[in-house]
Amino acid sequence: MNSRTLAAVILLCLVLPLQGCGITVKPWQRGNLAKREMAISPDPPLRELREQVYLSREATDGGKGGSAGGCGCN
Amino acid sequence: MAVTDRINNALAVLTSAALSLPGLSAKAALPASNASANFLFGDYRESDDRMKAQVFHADVLFPMRERVDFTFKANEDVYSGATPLFSVPNAMRDKPKRILGTNIYEPADVVVSASPVVGTFEVTTSMHGFKSFEDGVFDYILNTPPALQTVEGGLAAGYTEVIDEMVPDEGDISQTFVDHPQEARKEGVLGLNYYFDDVTLAVSGGVSDEPDYKSSFGSTNVSWELGDDLTTLNFGYGLTSNEISRVESHGSGGDHVHAGDEDYQDLDEDSTYHSFNFGLSRVLTKNTLLQLNASYTHQRGYLTNPYKLVYVRGEITPDEYAALNLQQAIFQDVTDLEVAGVELFREVRPDRRNRYAVSTQLRHYFPALDSSLHLDYRYYWDNWNIDSHTLETSWYQELSRGVTVTPYVRYYSQSEAYFYAPYFLAPRSDGYYSSDYRLSAFGALSTGLNLRKEFDRGFALQAGIDYRTQKGSLKLGGGGIGDYADFHSYLLHASLELDLESRFSSSGYSAAGHHGHHVKASHPVQPPAGLMFGQMMNRAGDLMVGYQYMYGRLDGDMYRGTRKANDREVIDQGCRNLGCTNTSRQMEMHMNMLHLMYAPTDWLNLAVMPTLINKKMRMRSLEGAPDNDSHSNRHDSDGIGDTLLAALTQLYDSPGHHLHLGLGLSAPTGSINSKLYDSELQGYGMQLGSGTWDFIPSLTYTGQASRWSWGAQIRGTKRLEDENGQHYRFGDEWQVSTWGGFRISPWLSASVRGIFTDRGEIHGETDRHNSQSTPVDFPENYGGQFWDLGLGVNLAVPDGAFSGHGLKLEWLEPIRQDNNGYQLDREGTLYASWSYHF
Numbered sequence: 039m040n041s042r043t044l045a046a047v048i049l050l051c052l053v054l055p056l057q058g059c060g061i062t063v064k065p066w067q068r069g070n071l072a073k074r075e076m077a078i079s080p081d082p083p084l085r086e087l088r089e090q091v092y093l094s095r096e097a098t099d100g101g102k103g104g105s106a107g108g109c110g111c112n
Numbered sequence: 113m114a115v116t117d118r119i120n121n122a123l124a125v126l127t128s129a130a131l132s133l134p135g136l137s138a139k140a141a142l143p144a145s146n147a148s149a150n151f152l153f154g155d156y157r158e159s160d161d162r163m164k165a166q167v168f169h170a171d172v173l174f175p176m177r178e179r180v181d182f183t184f185k186a187n188e189d190v191y192s193g194a195t196p197l198f199s200v201p202n203a204m205r206d207k208p209k210r211i212l213g214t215n216i217y218e219p220a221d222v223v224v225s226a227s228p229v230v231g232t233f234e235v236t237t238s239m240h241g242f243k244s245f246e247d248g249v250f251d252y253i254l255n256t257p258p259a260l261q262t263v264e265g266g267l268a269a270g271y272t273e274v275i276d277e278m279v280p281d282e283g284d285i286s287q288t289f290v291d292h293p294q295e296a297r298k299e300g301v302l303g304l305n306y307y308f309d310d311v312t313l314a315v316s317g318g319v320s321d322e323p324d325y326k327s328s329f330g331s332t333n334v335s336w337e338l339g340d341d342l343t344t345l346n347f348g349y350g351l352t353s354n355e356i357s358r359v360e361s362h363g364s365g366g367d368h369v370h371a372g373d374e375d376y377q378d379l380d381e382d383s384t385y386h387s388f389n390f391g392l393s394r395v396l397t398k399n400t401l402l403q404l405n406a407s408y409t410h411q412r413g414y415l416t417n418p419y420k421l422v423y424v425r426g427e428i429t430p431d432e433y434a435a436l437n438l439q440q441a442i443f444q445d446v447t448d449l450e451v452a453g454v455e456l457f458r459e460v461r462p463d464r465r466n467r468y469a470v471s472t473q474l475r476h477y478f479p480a481l482d483s484s485l486h487l488d489y490r491y492y493w494d495n496w497n498i499d500s501h502t503l504e505t506s507w508y509q510e511l512s513r514g515v516t517v518t519p520y521v522r523y524y525s526q527s528e529a530y531f532y533a534p535y536f537l538a539p540r541s542d543g544y545y546s547s548d549y550r551l552s553a554f555g556a557l558s559t560g561l562n563l564r565k566e567f568d569r570g571f572a573l574q575a576g577i578d579y580r581t582q583k584g585s586l587k588l589g590g591g592g593i594g595d596y597a598d599f600h601s602y603l604l605h606a607s608l609e610l611d612l613e614s615r616f617s618s619s620g621y622s623a624a625g626h627h628g629h630h631v632k633a634s635h636p637v638q639p640p641a642g643l644m645f646g647q648m649m650n651r652a653g654d655l656m657v658g659y660q661y662m663y664g665r666l667d668g669d670m671y672r673g674t675r676k677a678n679d680r681e682v683i684d685q686g687c688r689n690l691g692c693t694n695t696s697r698q699m700e701m702h703m704n705m706l707h708l709m710y711a712p713t714d715w716l717n718l719a720v721m722p723t724l725i726n727k728k729m730r731m732r733s734l735e736g737a738p739d740n741d742s743h744s745n746r747h748d749s750d751g752i753g754d755t756l757l758a759a760l761t762q763l764y765d766s767p768g769h770h771l772h773l774g775l776g777l778s779a780p781t782g783s784i785n786s787k788l789y790d791s792e793l794q795g796y797g798m799q800l801g802s803g804t805w806d807f808i809p810s811l812t813y814t815g816q817a818s819r820w821s822w823g824a825q826i827r828g829t830k831r832l833e834d835e836n837g838q839h840y841r842f843g844d845e846w847q848v849s850t851w852g853g854f855r856i857s858p859w860l861s862a863s864v865r866g867i868f869t870d871r872g873e874i875h876g877e878t879d880r881h882n883s884q885s886t887p888v889d890f891p892e893n894y895g896g897q898f899w900d901l902g903l904g905v906n907l908a909v910p911d912g913a914f915s916g917h918g919l920k921l922e923w924l925e926p927i928r929q930d931n932n933g934y935q936l937d938r939e940g941t942l943y944a945s946w947s948y949h950f
Contacts, residue, residue, distance in 0.1 A: 041499050041501070041527065041588075042491075042499070044588075045470075045491035045499075045501060048489050048491070048501070048503075049472060049489065049491065052472045052474060052487070052489055053402070053404070053472055063342060063397060063398050068395070068398060070398060070399050070477040070479065071395060071399070073477065073484065075477075075483075075484040075508035075510070075516065076401060076475050076484050077475075078393065078401070078403050078475065081574070083150050083152040083169050084152065084562070084574070084605060084607065086169075087154045087167055087603070087605060088558075088603070090167070090189075091578075091580070091601070095550060095556070095582065096500070096524060096550060096556065097494075097496075097498045097500065097529070097550055097551055098490075098492040098498075098500045099409065099467060099492075100387065100389075100407040100408075100467055100468075100469040100492065
């Protein structure tokens with residue numbers, strides 16, 4: 039299986055089973071979603087710190103919605 | 113009917129109450145209700161003394177009006193260590209080379225980076241001592257006088273032998289490392305969020321500054337909550353513009369290649385990135401949230417690493433080496449690549465890169481366990497033929513008493529860039545080369561554990577550790593590079609999150625006022641910003657978080673004692689009998705101090721004050737001194753300074769008068785090994801710490817009557833050790849301050865302060881390799897007696913949402929100095945501080 043096929047399979051596996059739900063969530067049912075731990079990024083400073091390590095040691099960037107700049111990264 | 117109404121009403125109340133909680137919409141598209149701040153410290157270390165970095169982060173968020181949030185973020189990274197420069201097979205190393213002037217041969221590497229080789233002649237002659245070279249040209253050189261030697265005649269044969277002898281094999285590859293001197297990156301980012309009814313607009317911009325990399329960036333993001341209240345769309349665009357240069361004498365292993373007119377130009381390049389992002393997040397169930405993202409980034413310009421080198425065989429042929437040696441050609445005639453040593457060149461990457469990524473981020477809450485699962489996957493690809501998979505998961509487990517434990521695992525795998533190879537045995541037709549391990553095929557596994565404790569006073573503490581291992585063999589499906597580039601690293605982090613409007617605070621100035629007792633405390637004496645240990649909290653359980661910034665500057669003429677000294681005198685007497693060649697022209701110091709204080713009882717306060725320091729010195733040559741360019745024009749040192757620990761004890765307290773004793777201890781956390789690029793130790797004043805444990809006692813008196821306040825303090829610094837790790841110690845110090853203040857309005861006061869400081873001279877002397885050509889290199893040119901006048905303003909918020917906050921500013925103007933030896937004139941000192949007492 040090549041890399042792109044694998045990516046497609048993983049993406050579909052993560053997304054497909056979740057289709058069809060989500061029609062009946064009323065505002066007052068969202069207490070759990072409001073929890074800090076349920077945020078997409080509960081701790082932006084820690085996430086940025088980790089991303090900085092990964093960005094300076096790996097050849098990948100993007101895809102997570104954020105953007106920043108500046109890193110000679112030796 | 114009435115029942116239904118009542119139910120509907122109840123639902124409406126519940127709904128609106130629920131909606132007023134932050135973060136209750138699909139995305140956090142509600143304005144933050146409270147101002148907040150974060151402080152984070154990270155310590156990153158790679159195995160085998162490779163790179164290490166310390167990261168300091170602070171950010172604040174202020175809701176400005178009902179629909180507007182304002183954010184500010186500051187980062188500083190200090191990094192140093194060894195970084196890979198190039199790689200070749202081990203079989204190509206260690207060839208017999210003659211020790212000059214003897215018949216003894218010792219193993220040496222043919223492939224070496226520029227230092228100490230410079231220019232065509234040095235590059236080519238450095239191959240001459242090898243036995244293979246001698247074998248190839250022995251007869252020819254013996255029988256041909258140098259003036260008659262030619263490329264065709266036989267000189268090239270020696271180079272052929274040297275290169276042919278370096279036989280690459282299937283065996284181990286090894287990397288050559290270079291020491292990266294300590295440098296710092298500083299970054300500031302401003303942001304604004306505007307909340308419309310269904311749409312949130314976020315705009316941010318910032319700059320990042322490194323000695324060799326300056327970056328400015330801006331981004332805008334629109335998130336739009338659709339009518340179903342379940343779906344949010346995000347559109348983002350970001351622009352980054354970079355200026356890239358190369359700091360001389362590092363990365364190339366020494367001096368860069370130059371020989372008269374063959375010199376390569378200094379690097380002065382730029383690059384531009386455009387990023388586009390599209391995201392969709394959707395509430396799937398009352399416990400599930402999913403976000404999908406796609407991004408595209410177009411990069412153009414200089415995308416090459418300015419320091420990394422590549423081994424390329426055949427880029428310069430033996431004939432060409434011979435021609436270079438005979439000075440019949442220069443590097444530019446024989447190769448388009450920049451020569452950086454024997455068979456070594458600077459890497460070149462394409463000047464365009466298109467990068468794509470798609471990702472999913474899933475959040476699911478398990479009510480029975482009170483825990484949340486985060487599962488993220490990203491696929492990335494670009495037109496350099498790299499693609500990668502990133503799978504990341506965290507488990508947020510809530511325990512009792514506000515504690516959350518979060519284990520974290522991340523797996524990453526990438527393929528290699530099409531122009532990557534550990535070394536090149538033939539030139540590439542497209543002219544692109546890189547041996548940077550980050551463009552190779554490898555995998556990486558990270559695991560982490562994070563602990564967070566939330567306190568009901570409106571703050572949270574967090575600490576954690578990540579371990580990461582990067583290996584060729586961890587690549588998905590195999591086929592990664594060998595193990596020569598494998599390494600592992602640790603990342604330790606600790607942070608403090610602070611709600612700046614803790615409305616439930618049971619203490620603080622305002623609360624004291626409301627309760628009717630301790631009315632005086634609502635207008636407490638505010639000593640000037642620059643006074644250390646000047647203020648106590650007098651309620652048990654109180655906490656204070658503060659930040660102090662200090663900027664000090666020396667500039668202008670050199671002084672001896674109380675009078676100006678001219679250059680002639682400094683040359684003759686400033687450097688003992690060695691004769692000074694240079695002196696400092698300007699010195700600046702920036703100090704950032706975090707101030708954490710706690711009152712376990714009403715008469716005792718405990719404080720911890722870590723510091724982050726940046727020092728800059730600019731040099732000039734002394735008029736009439738022999739030329740000396742061994743000092744570069746500018747020196748920097750950055751990093752953690754000494755950390756103060758203190759206990760303040762109240763001795764006397766009455767409505768008008770207050771006296772307290774401070775017992776401080778300064779821990780030697782600041783470096784005393786700050787070096788120049790050429791590994792000479794920097795001057796004593798450029799070091800970040802004292803290197804000794806120091807005792808800092810103080811006695812402070814404050815008084816007040818109606819709108820007037822006054823006070824005095826005496827403070828000493830006693831070094832507790834005879835010498836530090838470098839065999840010297842700074843002099844002891846004492847300082848007397850006295851001030852008067854006037855309260856102009858309930859929240860604003862002004863102060864005038866007189867300060868006398870006596871600082872002893874340095875005892876002992878470093879025994880490490882250091883420069884000996886400027887006054888700052890000698891211990892006798894430190895210390896003295898100094899008189900300053902301070903003018904200050906204090907702002908204190910007595911009530912309202914921001915009660916407990918204080919802002920202070922003070923400027924210290926030098927009045928008189930009587931210094932030891934030869935020192936630079938003092939320009940003044942600025943103190944700015946913010947504190948939050950709750």
